[in-house]
Amino acid sequence: MPRAFLRYGGLDVLWRIGLTALLVCGIGLLPWLSRTDPALTVLKARAADGDPTPEALRAVRDELGLGEGPLRLLGRWLGGLLHGDAGRSWVSGTEVLPSVLASLGVSLLLMAAALAVAVVTAAAVCARTLWLGSRRRLDGRGAGGSGAAVLAALPEFLVAATLATVVGVKLGWLPALGWYGPQWMVLPALSLGLPAGAVLGRMLDDLLPGAFAEPWTLTATAYGVSPGSIARQALRRCVPALVPNLGLFAVGLTGGAVAVEKLFDIPGLGRTTLDAALAQDLPVLQTGTLVLLAFAAVAGVPARLAARFLLGPALRDGELRSLSGPAEPRPRALPLVYGTLLLGIIGLGLLRDPYTVDPAARLRPPSVALPFGADALGRDILARVGHGALGTLAWAVAISAAALVAGVLLGFLPRISGPLVELVNAVPPVLAGLLVAGVAGSGPWTPALAVAAVAWAPLATHTSALLRQERATTLMAATRALGAGEWYLLRRRLLPAVLRPVTRHAMLRLPGIALALAALGFLGLGAQPPSPEWGLLIAENHPYAERAPWGVLAPAAVLALLGALAVTAAGGVRWRRRTTGRFARTDSTASSPAVKVSAPGESSS
Structure with a gap:
């Protein structure tokens, strides 16, 4: 036994x-x-x-x-x-558990609405790829474009601030403050769901070309199957690799919506836990963190079951085909344009003084002398953006690289990393920073340590999901039958299948890591004002967004530019598979395209 x-x-x-x-x-x-x-x-x-x-x-x-x-x-x-x-609050003296459960109910309702927005946004991002692929007009790569990258790079609280200012205050279409009914849920759900949906859409858009390149699509087209049915089958083929990440998004939207909940004055669990951490109300912090961890553990179960259900017996029988064929060459013009523009902005900013205060230039709009305008103290925003890039980007790139390595390594050990991912993902970076500072003290390294502690979790989940499908492919079974060892399979099959999509995923999260670092610094856990970190710039200029929107839009546009650069540059990341030699590629695409195969989720013969 x-x-x-x-x-x-x-x-x-x-x-x-x-x-x-x-x-x-x-x-x-x-x-x-x-x-x-x-x-x-x-x-x-x-x-x-x-x-x-x-x-x-x-x-x-x-x-x-x-x-x-x-x-x-x-x-x-x-x-x-x-x-x-769960005890009583040290500050208010009220019972902790009823207030925490009430906050959880609010966060779950907001999470459900944000997930609905994310699904619609992801569908819009990959709609063109689905249309072209179902009609066999796809040129081997996703057609989603870089617009989703810009949306994914925008910080949630900036989207929230823009919607609250424009839609809620200036236009007056929807309420921008409070939590009193369904209409108060619209703007917060859009703020959380749009960036999350853009990330999911980009990940799905990266997998769809491999699904449309499978032989069953040619067979279905020859038999007159409608393009809509082919598109639905392709979606079913790709979604299992994203379902675990969808579960992580659900947990992250519940506990990680701190900034959005504070901006819209929503009594959610993320805001309640953050306020307790700042006030050192440890009974509330303990209970809130415990509830987040319990929700993360529970949410992981249906995600795993859904992934297995969608693939059906093909995963069990090893009847799948790899979705990670050789990457087609991507246009190099866009990364070059984005990179040149970003370096130009940073270079111009470095030639200026970011600390000089000019009271006569307070909130001055953009001009020839001040291309990005001035902030509330009269400081040059372009200069502050340029100088803030040095520290912000250096730490963000280093943490992204470390998260990529850790995510891939732990993704190859799903039995170890799976439970750890579910629990780590329940702690948003801001709360992790406060916990690290509370235990180890505050310092310049505290934000980096806190963000690095949680940044690897989505990448490990993505790696494990891709590996699960890749190990069940006919190509792996055929290569083993020819005598290939585990080391060969790792180097020539598994790593090339994982590294390209996971690297793109990591680069898509680079702007978010940069913003999380700066947000922790703004809370007093790292760099302090007058440091020109990008997140600090947005936070300092946000109170003046209605009078001087350029103070917020300029650093936000640079963050969006960084996201577009990261994703378009990652599109060219590819690892070539050797197709000659002892273990040549033996899957069905190397043979006649008329070979009959079954639809996804069914055993083929």
């Missing part, structure tokens, strides 16, 4: 249980692990003019039980959870 248990997923279950227990204990010990003194924060929250004498601080510590040892502290917290008691 023990051997059978270990053989059929027992180790996976034990790893999940051990990891969950470790994380729950870590959350329970937050008051003991924290290097700061919560008693001072609690005392000031209760009485702003109170004198923080040693006696008063000692009384607060005794009341909250902070003087107890770690084991008694953890035991008391776990015992309360078993009885449905």
